[in-house]
Amino acid sequence: MxxxxxxxxxxxxxxxxxxxxxxxxxxxxxxxxxxxxxxxxxxxxxxxxxxxxxxxxxxxxxxxxxxxxxxxxxxxxxxxxxxxxxxxxxxxxxxxxxxxxxxxxxxxxxxxxxxxxxxxxxxxxxxxxxxxxxxxxxxxxxxxxxxxxxxxxxxxxxxxxxxxxxxxxxxxxxxxxxxxxxxxxxxxxxxxxxxxxxxxxxxxxxxxxxxxxxxxxxxxxxxxxxxxxxxxxxxxxxxxxxxxxxxxxxxxxxxxxxxxxxxxxQYPDIYSKVDDLPPAKYNPGADVKNSLISSGCIINGQVENSIVFKKVFVGNNCVIKNSIILNDVYLGDNIHIENCIVESRDTIRANSYHCGEDGIKIVVEKNERYVL
Structure with missing residues (x-):
């Protein structure tokens, strides 16, 4: 051209x-x-x-x-x-x-x-x-x-x-x-x-x-x-x-x-930098509806009408609705997230509740990840 x-x-x-x-x-x-x-x-x-x-x-x-x-x-x-x-x-x-x-x-x-x-x-x-x-x-x-x-x-x-x-x-x-x-x-x-x-x-x-x-x-x-x-x-x-x-x-x-x-x-394609990650893994109990789940994710809970980016871990009994989870987020067990954007590299504590009542809520938490 x-x-x-x-x-x-x-x-x-x-x-x-x-x-x-x-x-x-x-x-x-x-x-x-x-x-x-x-x-x-x-x-x-x-x-x-x-x-x-x-x-x-x-x-x-x-x-x-x-x-x-x-x-x-x-x-x-x-x-x-x-x-x-x-x-x-x-x-x-x-x-x-x-x-x-x-x-x-x-x-x-x-x-x-x-x-x-x-x-x-x-x-x-x-x-x-x-x-x-x-x-x-x-x-x-x-x-x-x-x-x-x-x-x-x-x-x-x-x-x-x-x-x-x-x-x-x-x-x-x-x-x-x-x-x-x-x-x-x-x-x-x-x-x-x-x-x-x-x-x-x-x-x-x-x-x-x-x-x-x-x-x-x-x-x-x-x-x-x-x-x-x-x-x-x-x-x-x-x-x-x-x-x-x-x-x-x-x-x-x-x-x-x-x-x-x-x-x-449809041609032409959209290109991006490619990461060598395994495909998303859905463990027993995972329930995903109308969502985009990226490579490197491990899903244990419920995801509905949401976009989950790369390398996200969703714990047991989690509920994610109408939300965006950015890259490399760890979600502990029993978390409810609705109408939110979760910032990348966050660690959300177990039993947390985040909901955007009057608009989109941005969740930013920098908690340590403990290995049991």
Whole structure:
């Protein structure tokens, strides 16, 4: 493909509460065995983008470990590859990334040393499938300066946490409001953009010269009347996991057969780093209904309408309903968990009761594991 990829995966987000205290949003576990960033990386690999840069910053340890080898997404070739860029103190700069545009500016040499004419920019917290070749063809046919991938949301959906836009009959964007208090439209930006490489370099350098740092506010919104900015609508599944509620809902969507079929059985595939773990083990007394159980798990109790990630031990007489159990959790005997997200590497004491009464409860316990 005639494009390089940039994945923005460095932002902090307090809407994820305790879940983002030790990992980046792009490293959040999804659907049992994936990470959020796997979807953007897989889409770029499936679109034959050979060269991808991931810009990380906040709590990047887990994300960097996940990206330690590019072979899982088939980027490990002689041409191109997967590059991970973190903030670096240099002679000219001692700042952390101050925004999305500044993150690109601090790694502008990646763009200048590339030869592909176009750039695909995506966020690391989107769950979707997309052929970027079709977006690029649309971008070229419209003779656009920037193409924004957008989606019509249901009328009852709160879109105030997204960029909301309006297009004319020719799909050119006329209005663009970032996280408005009152939305005038239900068409949102998915945080995916296509732009010509030289154009991006020019705009980013201009932003830096004016001490501006945000790609959406200081480029898309500021230049919407000066540049030809078009919208490309997608109709298939797309979700963003930037809040606890949206993260919970997105994972629960994978309990629906049509969503699992779309992501797991229909071409192209979604790829992730593979752990060598045994298949899940169901001991006598285990009762599992409408749930995703990952490899390395040992189930003794009852699991219903839940997603259990890798290496989880569920003790005797446990009841887990409508919950997400993250990686490497030990649940003692006689535990009841309902409407909860249990943080990874937790040890929940026997005879505990956790239930989200007024929303999703996040359970964080760091008890010692005693071997009898």
């Amino acid at each position: 005639r494009a390089i990829g940039i994945i923005l995966a460095g932002g902090n987000n307090n809407k994820m509460r305790e879940l983002s205290s030790k990992r980046a949003i792009a490293a959040m576990p999804i659907a049992g065995c994936y990470r959020s960033i796997d979807f953007s990386l897989s889409n770029m690999s499936n679109s034959h983008i050979q060269k991808v840069a991931v810009l990380t910053q906040y709590n990047a340890k887990s994300l960097n470990e996940h990206l330690s080898s590019s072979k899982w997404w088939d980027f490990g070739r002689k041409q191109g590859g997967l590059f991970v860029f973190t903030p670096t103190i240099t002679v000219d700069n001692s700042w952390w990334f101050r925004g999305t545009a500044d993150a690109i500016y601090q790694n502008l040499s990646f763009l200048k040393n590339s030869h592909e004419p176009y750039v695909v920019i995506a966020s690391g917290d989107g769950i979707y499938k997309l052929d970027f070749n079709k977006v690029l063809e649309y971008h070229i046919s419209k003779k656009a300066d920037v193409t924004v991938v957008c989606k019509d949301m249901p009328s009852n959906e709160d879109v105030s946490r997204f960029g909301v836009l309006k297009m004319n009959e020719d799909a050119r964007i006329e209005e663009f409001d970032e996280k408005p208090m009152v939305a005038k439209s239900n068409t949102i930006s998915t945080g995916i953009y296509v732009i010509r490489r030289r154009q991006l370099i020019e705009l980013i350098e201009r932003c830096a010269g004016e001490d501006r740092h945000d790609f959406v506010k200081d480029i898309l919104i500021r230049y919407k009347n000066l540049k030809r900015i078009y919208g490309y609508k997608i109709k298939d599944y797309w979700s963003n996991i930037s809040t606890v509620e949206s993260y919970f809902k997105t994972n629960m969507d994978f309990l629906k057969p049509e969503i699992r079929d779309y992501f797991f059985r």
